[in-house]
Amino acid sequence: MLLFFNGTIHTMDAAAPQVEAVAVGEDGRIHAVGSLADVERLIPPDAQRVNLNGRTLIPGFNDAHIHVQWLGLMLTHMIDATIKSAPNIAALIALYRERAQTQPAGEWITGTGYNENFLPEKRHVNRYDLDQASAEHPMVVTHTSGHVTVASSRALALAGVTRETPDPPGGHIVRDEHGEPTGVLEETAMELVFQHIPPITTDMLAEAIRAAMKHQLALGITSATDPAVTPFHIEVYRMLEAAGELTVRIHLLAERRSGDVIFPLPEKYISDTLRLDAVKFFADGGMTSATAAISIPYKETGTHGIMIYETEDMAELMWEAHDAGFRIATHANGDTALEQVISVYEMVNARKPEPRLRHRIEHLALPTKDHLRRLAAIGAMTATQTVFLPAFGAAFRRYMPDVYVPHAYGVRDMLDAGIVVALSTDAPVVPDDNPLIGIKAAVDRLDHEGKPFGADQAITPYEALYAYTMGGALLSGDEANRGSITPGKWADLVILSGDPLAGTTPTDAMLDLHVEETYVGGRLMYQRAAH
Numbered sequence: 001m002l003l004f005f006n007g008t009i010h011t012m013d014a015a016a017p018q019v020e021a022v023a024v025g026e027d028g029r030i031h032a033v034g035s036l037a038d039v040e041r042l043i044p045p046d047a048q049r050v051n052l053n054g055r056t057l058i059p060g061f062n063d064a065h066i067h068v069q070w071l072g073l074m075l076t077h078m079i080d081a082t083i084k085s086a087p088n089i090a091a092l093i094a095l096y097r098e099r100a101q102t103q104p105a106g107e108w109i110t111g112t113g114y115n116e117n118f119l120p121e122k123r124h125v126n127r128y129d130l131d132q133a134s135a136e137h138p139m140v141v142t143h144t145s146g147h148v149t150v151a152s153s154r155a156l157a158l159a160g161v162t163r164e165t166p167d168p169p170g171g172h173i174v175r176d177e178h179g180e181p182t183g184v185l186e187e188t189a190m191e192l193v194f195q196h197i198p199p200i201t202t203d204m205l206a207e208a209i210r211a212a213m214k215h216q217l218a219l220g221i222t223s224a225t226d227p228a229v230t231p232f233h234i235e236v237y238r239m240l241e242a243a244g245e246l247t248v249r250i251h252l253l254a255e256r257r258s259g260d261v262i263f264p265l266p267e268k269y270i271s272d273t274l275r276l277d278a279v280k281f282f283a284d285g286g287m288t289s290a291t292a293a294i295s296i297p298y299k300e301t302g303t304h305g306i307m308i309y310e311t312e313d314m315a316e317l318m319w320e321a322h323d324a325g326f327r328i329a330t331h332a333n334g335d336t337a338l339e340q341v342i343s344v345y346e347m348v349n350a351r352k353p354e355p356r357l358r359h360r361i362e363h364l365a366l367p368t369k370d371h372l373r374r375l376a377a378i379g380a381m382t383a384t385q386t387v388f389l390p391a392f393g394a395a396f397r398r399y400m401p402d403v404y405v406p407h408a409y410g411v412r413d414m415l416d417a418g419i420v421v422a423l424s425t426d427a428p429v430v431p432d433d434n435p436l437i438g439i440k441a442a443v444d445r446l447d448h449e450g451k452p453f454g455a456d457q458a459i460t461p462y463e464a465l466y467a468y469t470m471g472g473a474l475l476s477g478d479e480a481n482r483g484s485i486t487p488g489k490w491a492d493l494v495i496l497s498g499d500p501l502a503g504t505t506p507t508d509a510m511l512d513l514h515v516e517e518t519y520v521g522g523r524l525m526y527q528r529a530a531h
Contacts, residue, residue: 001025001043002491002522005036006233007052008499011485012059012469022057023047024491028521032487055516056499058465059484060222060492061435062472064383064422065362067146068216068226068250069233070112071428072208073200075215079111081141082431083118089129092141096133105136108155108197112142113428115288117394124174125150127183141195144429145286149190152182159193161185166190168259170308172291186224187285187306191259205236206245213248217526219434220494220515222484223472225383225424227329227362228280234266237274246273247525249492251476253280253329256317265324272490272521275476278327280317280362282308284337287365287388287408288395288429292333293367296401305334315344322348327357327477329383333365342374349378349522360475363426364414366404372417379421381475384409386464387438390452391430393447410457411467422471423464439464440510461501491522492517 001026009019011033021039023027025031032042080309086092092114099109116124130139130152138155142148151159163179171189174182185193200208216224229237229252238244254266256279269276285291285306290298291417293305321328328348332341338361345359361375364382375382387408400408407413414421423442427433442464447453459467473483482490495517500510518526 001031001047002050003039003043003047004050004057004493006053007054008056008502009485010056010501012466013484013486015486019485022485022493024522028491028523029403030485030487030489030491033485041245043258052495056496057485057497058494059469059482060518060520061220061468062223062422062476062483063216063221063424063427063433063435064225064472064475065227065385065424066224066427066433067228067429068212068224069145069209069229070206070213071215071433072210073205074112074428075211076208077200079109079141081111081408082113082144082386083115084431086114088119089121089125093129093133096130096139100134100137103137107137109134109137109139110142110197111140114141114430115142115144115392115395117288117392117398124148124182124184127151127153127156127181130183137457138196138198143289144431145288146429147286147289147291149188149193151185151193152183155193155196156181156183159196161192165192167297170306170408172306173497185292187308188259188290195259199232199274202239204237206240206258209236209240210245213246216248217518217520218515219466220496220518221248221435222492222494222518222520223249223251223476225251225253225472225476227331228255228282229253230255230258231263231266231354238269241274242272243354247520249273249482249520250275251478252276253278255280257281262317265321265326268326275478277477277528278329279321281314281328281330283314283330283332283341284308284334287333287400288392289529290399291328292365293336294334294401294404296403297338298399299401300399300427304336307337308342309340311340311344314340315347318344319348319351322354322357323352325354325357328359329362330359331362333363335366335368335371338364338371345378345380353423355379365409367410369417370415372413372419378420381422382412382414383422383424383472383475384411385424385426385430385438386411386442387423387425387430389445389447391432391440391448393449393451393453396453406454406456408454410454411459413459415459415463420471421467422475423467424472434511435468435512436500436510440470440507442467444507465500491519493519
């Protein structure tokens, strides 16, 4: 048994928001909370005592939308093309050239994370850039948003993509002034090339997931939702769960469609460390790639984004999931896409009311007040990303019509409408998935340059921490077991160096805090090295 005491303890439980002590039982669950004297009377004298020494204890962070296996692949197998590793296109080419020199000719080379808005060239990478690294290796580099990829000339040739290739439904092949593909593929057009990349192996994916979880534990993340997993991903997660290797509690959103492939509804599965009872749809593209579907044209491109589904097709697949008792999570950013998704949600709920089957919206970037009202009326929830403001402010300022800025990722409006909000990172879409960055951004609403971005949408530090703990638990449907320091729940706990809710910790200093220890089920899973 463990006893935590002598520090600030935020439970995120309204019944006892701050307590002096927390006891953890041998079963890995919270045994008791309250005053130190009261808790000590409930535990044996030989209980292990964890002296907080003035530090802060909180529930473990729950990243409600993070591509765990994709992040892990970037940590283990893919080229890291983020701005910190490739500060310009020449550096990105050098990384690919270096990798090509270590791999046999003909083997695919993949990478992820570039963002044209942070590159000094202020443009997308193209096929000719990648061709400079190697003409003998097919290569792709995926945009940080995950909604655009760039293929080399050899990759395009292997995929049979030429000037005569038509745009696939829900996708776009970017072409130059002569009609030739530039290598830039948007949305479903990415699948034209992806389907030719040899699949990763079970061992590779398992290694990636382990690496991602180790990384998350160092950030105090004890629960995570991995969206858009395929049957193969699910198989590997099940394998790791059976072997007792899931060190972070994982919630899966099973993908329904990838390109022309429609995946069957998965077998529901719930254990202490793995939960699969929800499915994932994509309604539009991304804000950072100017492919989210919006009613007002983007600055610079003059386009309105990309819709992935015809409404009839979406309604058919969503009804099948709803009728089978699956919660639905839909990637929907722009106001045009949100109108489509909310209308379908209303339809399936009216056809078969299921009050406990609360569907969710992923991102919810540009809702109208009417959208929020309608979502609240059907009990829908959202996983949104205030971390995007400092991460992608450059892209938003460049492409987003100015009229959208005051309410983009508007968490204040969401909460005021009565919507349950979970904060998340969408990593590795963002270069840094530290939860404290998202909390800070939710409170100060500052972009990459420190300028206000929708300042009226700011929320309080408590609301932000709640959204990063209980919010994620509610969205995963597992609020009875996690999200707060409440007797009976798992002892998923984090010790921070300081108090993110204290008035003595200004927002600017929030990123000076660090995770010192992370516990999952009462077991110490991460301890910061002495400095």
